[in-house]
Amino acid sequence: MADALPHAAAGHWDARARALDAADPIAFARERFLVPDGLVYLDGNSLGALTHASAERVARTVTQEWGRGLIGSWNAAGWVDLPARVADRIAGLIGAPEGSVAVADSTSVNLFKVLAAALALRPERRVVVSQRQNFPTDLYMAEGLAQLLAQGHELRLVDEGEDPAGALCERTAVLMLTHVDYRTGAIHDMAALTQAAHAAGALTIWDLAHSAGALELEMDRSGADFAVGCGYKFLNGGPGAPAFLFVAPRHQAEARQPLSGWFGHAAPFSFEPGYRPSDGIRRFQAGTPSVIALSSLDAALDAFEGVTMAQIREKSVALTSFFAEAVEALVGSGLALASPREERARASQVSYRHDAAYALAQALIERGIVGDFRAPDILRFGFAPLYNRFGEALAAARGIAAVLRDGHHLEPRFQVRNAVT
Numbered sequence: 001m002a003d004a005l006p007h008a009a010a011g012h013w014d015a016r017a018r019a020l021d022a023a024d025p026i027a028f029a030r031e032r033f034l035v036p037d038g039l040v041y042l043d044g045n046s047l048g049a050l051t052h053a054s055a056e057r058v059a060r061t062v063t064q065e066w067g068r069g070l071i072g073s074w075n076a077a078g079w080v081d082l083p084a085r086v087a088d089r090i091a092g093l094i095g096a097p098e099g100s101v102a103v104a105d106s107t108s109v110n111l112f113k114v115l116a117a118a119l120a121l122r123p124e125r126r127v128v129v130s131q132r133q134n135f136p137t138d139l140y141m142a143e144g145l146a147q148l149l150a151q152g153h154e155l156r157l158v159d160e161g162e163d164p165a166g167a168l169c170e171r172t173a174v175l176m177l178t179h180v181d182y183r184t185g186a187i188h189d190m191a192a193l194t195q196a197a198h199a200a201g202a203l204t205i206w207d208l209a210h211s212a213g214a215l216e217l218e219m220d221r222s223g224a225d226f227a228v229g230c231g232y233k234f235l236n237g238g239p240g241a242p243a244f245l246f247v248a249p250r251h252q253a254e255a256r257q258p259l260s261g262w263f264g265h266a267a268p269f270s271f272e273p274g275y276r277p278s279d280g281i282r283r284f285q286a287g288t289p290s291v292i293a294l295s296s297l298d299a300a301l302d303a304f305e306g307v308t309m310a311q312i313r314e315k316s317v318a319l320t321s322f323f324a325e326a327v328e329a330l331v332g333s334g335l336a337l338a339s340p341r342e343e344r345a346r347a348s349q350v351s352y353r354h355d356a357a358y359a360l361a362q363a364l365i366e367r368g369i370v371g372d373f374r375a376p377d378i379l380r381f382g383f384a385p386l387y388n389r390f391g392e393a394l395a396a397a398r399g400i401a402a403v404l405r406d407g408h409h410l411e412p413r414f415q416v417r418n419a420v421t
């Protein structure tokens with residue numbers, strides 16, 4: 001009889017997970033993905049899972065369109081319009097109007113383009129305000145641009161816990177923030193911070209890497225000036241998928257970006273010697289689009305069909321809450337929650353701090369539970385509402401409890417770091 005209680009408790013968690021999965025209105029979307037059997041994949045915030053649609057589309061693009069159609073496919077298969085078509089689909093997912101999003105390059109490169117455009121719109125100002133804990137590539141790109149411009153631009157970094165709005169002043173050209181903190185999942189109030197930036201006469205750039213495809217966004221109504229985001233996280237476009245950028249329509253006539261390649265030219269096939277930017281968002285393109293990767297991203301967006309972003313957000317909140325609750329009950333105080341406790345204050349991930357976070361992540365991967373580690377001490381679990389299930393959240397919580405209980409993560413082979421964490 002001594003163990004009757006734990007068994008009852010285990011049954012209670014299983015029953016809850018089953019009930020939540022059975023009541024999930026978007027459970028059908030899981031079939032659109034190829035998630036290996038038995039794998040608990042909680043890293044879709046770093047690399048989204050493969051859709052069946054992408055796998056088929058890439059095969060067709062390669063063998064039919066490229067293999068048989070060759071150069072004619074630029075017109076016949078619509079390659080030339082593919083960036084704009086994919087961009088408008090992403091616009092629909094982030095609450096942006098048609099013609100305000102471009103798909104190209106990587107998030108880093110797009111950040112460079114929109115930051116250069118924004119700084120040129122505030123020529124008399126020299127300060128970019130951001131956060132020290134921002135995703136490093138954003139800070140690196142800003143540093144590189146400031147050096148290239150050689151006009152005395154400086155990056156003013158606000159420390160963790162400080163309000164970025166407090167650093168705004170009459171010298172601030174741009175407030176550049178990542179909407180969702182990649183380590184903790186904490187969400188900034190985009191509308192309020194944008195309003196504060198505008199009140200100080202500055203423009204805003206929002207990095208939506210961990211927002212697009214996971215949160216309900218209203219880029220139009222938020223007042224945001226510029227944004228960038230990632231194609232391979234919650235949008236599931238595939239490793240290194242093209243990224244996107246957003247330029248508010250009110251800035252498009254004036255905004256110029258410095259990577260003035262022919263695909264952003266008003267008439268790329270006139271082969272004029274001088275650069276004339278295209279009207280509208282297309283001037284944010286630079287070179288020939290990566291057609292195979294774009295095809296994959298385009299097909300991956302099919303996974304959002306028949307699902308609203310409100311449903312995705314509801315399921316995300318329910319998944320992260322259920323997981324955090326299960327970890328608290330089954331793991332106890334061994335892990336410190338790094339994400340906001342308030343469920344609406346966090347995006348689609350739950351993070352914990354632990355001194356052995358790297359080894360823990362590795363030991364979990366060996367058990368088929370894939371989360372990730374972020375330096376220095378963060379163990380991160382991403383929940384992709386289109387394919388993750390409540391049963392997986394429970395399996396992950398149980399796996400963490402088992403690893404910690406058995407000290408599995410202390411084994412020497414988990415202490416060696418791989419190049420990509």
Ligand SMILES: *Cc1c(COP(=O)(O)O)cnc(C)c1O
Pocket residue numbers: 106107108109135137138178182207209210230243
């Ligand atoms: C993932 C991520 C990036 C990635 O940038 P790439 O240039 O696509 O490698 C940028 N910013 C943030 C906040 C990210 O989370």
